[in-house]
Amino acid sequence: MKVIAKLNYLHISPRKVRSVVGVVKGLKPKDALAQLRFVPNRASEPLFKLIKSAIANAENNFSLETDSLKISEFKVDGGPVFKRFRPGSRGRSSPLKKKTSHVTLVLEGQRVATSSRKSAEEKAAPIKEVATxxxxxxxxxxxxxxxxxxxxxxxxxxxxxxxxxxxxxxxx
Structure with a gap:
């Protein structure tokens, strides 16, 4: 089962984000989180949050086990470029490109057997009669x-x- 999490319009250039993604590609999500804690780049914090979000999606929306998850695809694409100008020498202006990134994370894992999970009726406590x-x-x-x-x-x-x-x- 594939779980997709996206991070759009990240205000860090794709080249810088790809250098951090290369560290965690192919790892298990828990190992990737441990690696990202010690990466000094600015892109590590948003990627850390993205992986945690993908894990939460897998658990809550698809009822997958976190131990069986693996990062199958971690893609960084370029987003829109903000074009700005700064003053240059001799009265000129020099262009600036503020680049953004779109990050897509795909986790793969196995679905939990339905018999092992308790249904809502089993979890509910028995009703106790109480005096008024x-x-x-x-x-x-x-x-x-x-x-x-x-x-x-x-x-x-x-x-x-x-x-x-x-x-x-x-x-x-």
Missing amino acids: DEVKTVRTDKEGKREDIFKAKHVPVKKTGFVKKMFQRKSI
């Missing part, structure tokens, strides 16, 4: 904070006075 006194509800605020609220039997309602209501810190 023990029931706890969870509510989220607009800010995403969670609040645990027990039934009204357990929590006494505290009444706020007229003064508190009249002199609120913020207006409604």
